[in-house]
Structures are given as structure tokens and as C-alpha cells.
Amino acid sequence: MSSQNLKLSDIAEALGLSKTTVSKVLNGYSDVNALTRKKVLDYVNKVDYKPNSQASFLRTKESKTVALILPQFNHEFFNSIFEGVLKNVQKSDYTLFVGCSNESSETEKELIAHYLRLNVEAIFISISQETTSFEALKSIQENEKILVLFDKIEKTILCPKVVIEDRKAAFSATEHLIKQGCRQILHFRGAYLPQISVDRYLGYRDALEAYQIPFDKSQVFLCEYGNEKEGYYAAKKVIESGMKFDGLFAITDLTALGAIQYFKLNKIKIPEDVAVVGFGNWKLSSFTFPSITTINQPGVQMGEKIFEVFLKEKKAKKEGLNPENETIKIPSQLIVRESS
Amino acid sequence: MSSQNLKLSDIAEALGLSKTTVSKVLNGYSDVNALTRKKVLDYVNKVDYKPNSQASFLRTKESKTVALILPQFNHEFFNSIFEGVLKNVQKSDYTLFVGCSNESSETEKELIAHYLRLNVEAIFISISQETTSFEALKSIQENEKILVLFDKIEKTILCPKVVIEDRKAAFSATEHLIKQGCRQILHFRGAYLPQISVDRYLGYRDALEAYQIPFDKSQVFLCEYGNEKEGYYAAKKVIESGMKFDGLFAITDLTALGAIQYFKLNKIKIPEDVAVVGFGNWKLSSFTFPSITTINQPGVQMGEKIFEVFLKEKKAKKEGLNPENETIKIPSQLIVRESS
DNA sequence: CTGAAAGCGCTTACAG
DNA sequence: CTGAAAGCGCTTACAG
Secondary structure, eight states, rough: OOOOOOHHHHHHHHHHHHHHHHHHTTTTOSSSSSSHHHHHHHHHHHOOOOHHHHHHHHHHOOOEEEEESSSSOHHHHHHHHHHHHHHHHHTTEEEEEOOOOOTHHHHHHHHHHHHHTTSSSEEEEEETTTTTHHHHHHHHTTTOOEEEEEEOTTTSSSEEEEEEOHHHHHHHHHHHHTTTTOSSEEEEESSSSSSHHHHHHHHHHHHHHHEEEEEEOOGEOOOOOOOOOHHHHHHHHHHHHEEEOOOEEESHHHHHHHHHHHHHTOOOOTTTTTTEEEEEOOGGGGGGOOOOOOOEEHHHHHHHHHHHHHHHHHHHHHOOOOOOOOOEOOOOHHHHHHHO | OOOOOOHHHHHHHHHHHOHHHHHHHHTTTTTTTTTHHHHHHHHHHHOOOOOOHHHHHHHOOOOEEEEEEEEEESSSHHHHHHHHHHHHHTTTEEEEEEEEOOOOHHHHHHHHHHHHHHTTTTEEOOOOOOOOOOOHHHHHTTTOOOEESSSSTTTTTTTTTEEOHHHHHHHHHHOOOOOOOOOEEEEOOOOOOSHHHHHHHHHHHHHHHHOOOOOOOGEEEEETTTTTTHHHHHHHHHHTTTOOSSEESSSHHHHHHHHHHHHHHHOOTTTOOOOEEEBBGGGGTBBBBSSSSSOOHHHHHHHHHHHHHHHHHHHHTTHHHHHHHOOEEEEOEEEOTTTT
């Protein structure tokens, strides 16, 4: 059953042909007699021969590998992206390397260098929170490899990108609160730099403006890492300040959850006293009490798109066309639950 | 900054040495003059040269790659394992391929064939639920690659294994229920085949026996996939049967959660009327209401061990020693929460 | 201690 | 339409 030890010369010998001819058939060259082609194809199929990819690479420089760099482990959204990418990779003849920067700029740099050395054809990356210099990312393109950015992108880098329309999504989250009757809406925002965090903040402001609710910057609190603890302490600050509020749009479900926990401790009713919307549709958000209204990010779909856009880009490159560098926007959905 | 285009011959030329000598230094051969060695090392460091791995492979057959095959996407435990493996891989000069069988025997087979073709040095796999024939797994060893099984293992295959002591863990989960005063303890068990599912069932029985509580097979319900829906419907069956019960040990946190949801709907109080223990310590189990008592499976640690045991095995093989084929047992912990 | 040469398994420009 | 030959970037047995 195993084709492990078969090589081109074995096939050629078995068929009484040259390695050249066999190789030509395998690579789809047209200058081969139809009967010869069939003979080769049949035999190759029968013995399940596949060329050694390392040897092919040495000649063609096509490694048939791509690398995915995620910023966090065990993060539902990034895992869905991984799932989507892998699904499409497994349908193709490519192989996927996966690394994790753990939000470290240094690790990110090392991973990129490592993958470049392995001659991957492309690197798909969601930029680490820490990263402020984009040399490493640019080195991918300088090495003639394809770079695809997703989720945490950098606008100034010219390359294909796959993103959620965060600004729109944040708009609809905030709009939903307004339609529920909220007028004093808090926003627990993410770090200042990442585009997604900025966009969600802007979407929040857009909605206030659209409904002529005055923006008050004291209603915005920083939750840099988007975890529960931050949400909990931001809620504490809110309560201790004595300010009035009736709604909260939090940058992530976890932040929302942390806030909800603090509110509950202080006998503040959800959604009666404060309506809460999170972001991300983490699995747990449907199991908490109350369950959390949120924005669903279709990670699997994003992952699939990432690989598709790479194939498209590669094809364009091969044909000598200019790269399109398109930005693909994946629609997200508001999921209404008990918290609002 | 980039070493992408440097090759051995460039280094050799720059230093006025032969490729042979440079290569010897890089590979740690001893028959090189100390000064020459230093000269090479310094230069190689300076220009950050690393040999092309595909070319090295062609000669040495050491690909410096390993593959991890997970049975499920977006599964916290498996993601932790992935995290642990990747952590150790990223510390080494290896690269990790990751695939997902999606519990399909067919996909599993294809992935194994694919990775064998890529000449990985080892495959780490948690066997898919569906798999009943182990030819594909054995082909890994027939191809002289190292096989490491983890979590869902097959006892009859001789290879290194990394597992949770499921039987012991299930014992302590059940024992905890008994100590809380439960005497009529239900078990929502997993599928009949997987060792982990069998072991958890046996641990449950061990505990009953140890405390002289008669085992009653009508208290055991099948939840093949360990998801919420199954837990929900198993709980429904229990209630509809009218049987008495005061405790439940469920094969996974999700199963426990499903059961809890049904109990809550039927005004059965947790833990007063029925104490519930899950398995796995999924993130959500601490956020549900009530939060769920569970068994923590240290996935990251398991993942780290998997890679360590591979390195050990490889070393033994290289030195011509017999493989140890040890089974590494990772201890788990009972985490008591509101549900019990 | 150093290096020339063969060869790993492929692909492709070229000749016929 | 077919095939001999060169070469991708390494490593290593061998000669000196």
C-alpha cells in the first residue's frame, strides 16, 4: 500500500520510458503522446506514486506549503480561522504549518524568519498586539512570498487582507442597544493601536451619532487585552464613579462577561438596569447567566477565504499579472440573547 | 537581514574554504581545525546563514518536521495539546504540521499518507472515534517513522503513548460525589470503543465498588459524542423513567451542561437534588450557572510531553537502542465548583 | 585537517 | 513526441 520508496526512476523503468517523459505527464506538459500519457497516469494511479516534494522543491522552488501564524492559543475565533484555512488546505495538495506568536513581536519575527527559511509559498498572519514595526512582515514580500493579513491587519502594508467589518458590526451592536432604549451607553474598548479595536470604537461612535446621542468620552474605558478581569475592573470603576449608564458595548464577550459578573455582585439587573452586548460569539456566551448578546464572527469562512485569496494571488503572480491586493470583508451577525 | 539567498557555496567562497569543510563545521564533525571552526561559526552567525532544509533532507532523510493529527476542531482540550506540542516545537529546530481528522477514519488515513509522503519524522495522533482498523497507524511504523499516540490511544499498538489516567480521574470524580452524600449516581458514558471512554466508565465502577455502592447498569446512559444535546436528552430519559438519582458523573463538561439545562427546566435543584460532575475543565464550565465541578486535563503539559517523548525515541533509535515505548501518564485534578 | 566528487529525487532546456 | 544531461543545495565516504 505504501508508495514511500517509489521514485520517478522506478516508474520510468517499469514502463520502459524515460524519467523525463514520466515527469512531463505528471506535470501536465502537452508534448506527450496521448497513449503514453494514459499509460503513465494509469500506472501512477495504480501504485499510488507521488513525487518527493523536497526534491521537486529543489528544482521548482514551489514548496507547496503555507504557514499560518496566530497571535493566541486556545482562542475560539482564531481556532475557527485555523479550521477554515486547514479545511481548504486539506482539499488541496498543500500542507499547512501553524505557529503562534503568543502576542509577542519577537516570536512573530522568529516564526516569520523560520518559515521563510522553509521556503513556504505564503504566510497568513494576524499581527501580534505588540507589533509596531513591520519590517518582518515586509521581509515576507521582499522574499517574493505571498503575505495575507487577516483580522489584526496593518493598513499601510499592501497585500491581500481578510477582515470582519468591525466598524459596521460595532455599529449594529450599539444600534441594537439604542433600539432597546439605552441612552447612556458605555464602551469598554480594546487597545489603542489594533485596527479592529479602533474600528469597533468608531462603529460605537457612528451609532451614537446616527441616533443623535451625544458622545461622552468618560463613558469609554480601556480593556487592553479583552479578558474578563479587565471587564470586571472596568465595571468596578464605572460603579465607583457613580456615573449613570443603561447600556454597555464591550470589545469582547469575555470583557462583557467580566462586567456582568461585577454588575451581578452589585445587584444591578441585566438587562433591566443595564443591557450588555459583547463581541465574538464565544461558545461560553450562550451558556452564561444571563446569556450574552454578541456579534458572530464567521471565523471558518474567513479561514477558507484566506487560502482562496492566496491561490488567486499565486495564480496572478504566475501569469505575470499585477497583484490585486484586495481586501475581503466578511459580514458578521448580531446575535440577540438575554443580556440585552 | 535576510539569509534567503545565501547558500553553502557562498559561505565557502567568502571564507576561502570548501563546501565540505563548512558543512562539517555546521554538522558538528570533529575533524576540523579549531580556528577554522571558529571562523566558520562566526561568519555563519554574522550573516545568519541556515542550510536549506529541503536540500539537507534529500541527503540525510531527516526532515526536521513532525505532524500532529487532532480528531476535532475547536476543542479546548485538543487545542491545549496543540499549544503544548507547538511550544516545544518552537523551542527546537523542528517545524510542526497540523491536520484534523474531524473524527473521520478516511480523512485520518489520507492525512497519514500525506504526511508520510512529506517525510515527517514523526506523527502524533489521537485516534478518530470512527477508526476500528489500525493499518494506517501501523504504516507509520512500517515506514520507519515514529508514532506517538495520545489521549485516544489503541492499546495493541506498540509505541510511546501519552495519556491522562482517565480511570483514576473518573474514580476521584465519582468518589467526590459519594463523599458529598450521593448514593444513586448516574453515569453518562461515552462511546463503547475509545479507551478513554471505557476507562472513565471503569473508574466510575471502581469508585462504587470501593464504597460498596451496588452498581446498577440502568443508571448508565450512552452519550456517544459527548456534546450538550446528548446530555440534555439523556437527562430527559432519566426523568421520564421516573428513576431515583442524586448524583451524575458525565463523560464531558458539555454533556454535564446539557443535563444541567434539562434539570433546571424541570425545577430540579443543583446540587441539592442532584450533584453533577463533568470532565475536561472546559472554560465555559466555570461560567455556567451553576458552575460545573470537573476534572482538569492538563493538555498543555501533555502536548509538551508528546514532543519530548518523540525526541527521546528518536535519540534511542539513532543510537541503535530498542524503543522504550513508554506510556506517560499525566495526572489530572478534581476541581470542585457549585454543581456538586 | 581539508577538499573533490558523487549523489539524494526531482524538473526542464535542449537536441534529435 | 522522446530522452540524455545538467543542476537545484546540500552531506558524506573517501583520498590525500
